[in-house]
Amino acid sequence: HHKGHGMANDILVLAETRENAIPGFVKQGLSLARTLVEASGRVICLVMGPAAGAADRFRYGADRVLLASDPALAGHTAAPAAALAAAAVAKLDPALVLLACSALGRNLAARLSVRLPAPAAMDAIAARRTGEGVIASRSAYGGRFRQDLVLSCPASILCFRINVFPAAERSAEGSVEDFSAELPPAAGRELSFAPLPPGRVDLAEADTVVAGGRGMGGADFSLLEELAGLLGGAVGASRAAVDEGWRPHCDQVGQTGKTVSPTLYLACGISGAVQHLAGMSGARYVVAVNKDPEAPIFSKADYGVIGDLREVLPALIQCLKRQKNA
Numbered sequence: 001h002h003k004g005h006g007m008a009n010d011i012l013v014l015a016e017t018r019e020n021a022i023p024g025f026v027k028q029g030l031s032l033a034r035t036l037v038e039a040s041g042r043v044i045c046l047v048m049g050p051a052a053g054a055a056d057r058f059r060y061g062a063d064r065v066l067l068a069s070d071p072a073l074a075g076h077t078a079a080p081a082a083a084l085a086a087a088a089v090a091k092l093d094p095a096l097v098l099l100a101c102s103a104l105g106r107n108l109a110a111r112l113s114v115r116l117p118a119p120a121a122m123d124a125i126a127a128r129r130t131g132e133g134v135i136a137s138r139s140a141y142g143g144r145f146r147q148d149l150v151l152s153c154p155a156s157i158l159c160f161r162i163n164v165f166p167a168a169e170r171s172a173e174g175s176v177e178d179f180s181a182e183l184p185p186a187a188g189r190e191l192s193f194a195p196l197p198p199g200r201v202d203l204a205e206a207d208t209v210v211a212g213g214r215g216m217g218g219a220d221f222s223l224l225e226e227l228a229g230l231l232g233g234a235v236g237a238s239r240a241a242v243d244e245g246w247r248p249h250c251d252q253v254g255q256t257g258k259t260v261s262p263t264l265y266l267a268c269g270i271s272g273a274v275q276h277l278a279g280m281s282g283a284r285y286v287v288a289v290n291k292d293p294e295a296p297i298f299s300k301a302d303y304g305v306i307g308d309l310r311e312v313l314p315a316l317i318q319c320l321k322r323q324k325n326a
């Protein structure tokens, strides 16, 4: 699929918005775009919805910021965002379209891929430019294989995993331009996203995840809720904890759950089955609390506490509270 016109060297970064703001992971996408863009290309950031602080994108790698503030985008649903992104691609003819693998991003990438049509590399954990095009790497078969996808068609879509690519600042300024397109009326079948309660972060985007497994033994997950609150993180769970009905499936981490890449992953009463590890092996630091010194999770942990979580967690909570008050 080659359009054969234009100078397809630009990279278009799609920035979703929430509550009138641009989520932090968009900075990661812009910085990634900076590392991939050719000397003759520009990084163009399309802000999809009303948002304050759009000009801040220049500091993270954008050469141009386009602001689309159509009220249809405020519902954070993928259909209008896909129509908008497709119109931007038609107008700008970018070499690559970059967006985060958030809940909306996944949905949007798939729709855009069909609309354009263009190939999409989902959940990329590495990317580099070569003579052939951009090569996106993803983890496959529960982390046993790494798959490299060559993106050489114009407007190929790269959906990057959140919290994997660093956000680097640079000094740059520019002006924000308006962008608009004909958007379809809201589709009746699509549900809207309910915003999280204030102060809570989405599991897949969290910088800190505290996860509980069967070892929680019905012990109150409110301990983990409290811990997550103190650390500004999210609560996750193993499949065993989900099967027990202690947590909803949307909290499951692993091969058949969510993939998380936080800076800190605290695994409480989780043995460390390969299917669980598949969802959290991208964590920078793993801390495990387990009463069994032979538990496989310890071989993946940077720090391990051998002990009963019913003693360790309350002590940890006390400690953090003391630190907060100090």
Ligand code: FAD
Residues within 6 Å of the ligand: 212, 213, 214, 215, 216, 217, 237, 238, 239, 240, 241, 252, 253, 254, 255, 256, 257, 258, 268, 269, 270, 271, 272, 273, 274, 275, 276, 279, 289, 290, 291, 292, 295, 307, 308, 309, 310
């Ligand atoms: P267990 O393996 O039972 O481990 C409980 C741990 O808690 C033990 O290590 C024990 O020593 C410790 N413990 C017990 N009491 C205490 C205490 N009081 N204090 C401290 N430690 C204590 N699993 C996932 O998590 N995510 C997935 O997405 C997933 N997908 C799967 C897909 C397939 C196709 C299959 C076959 C399996 C999948 N599984 C998945 C299941 C996986 O194989 C494991 O069964 C599951 O991860 C085990 O959960 P767990 O570690 O909580 O429980």
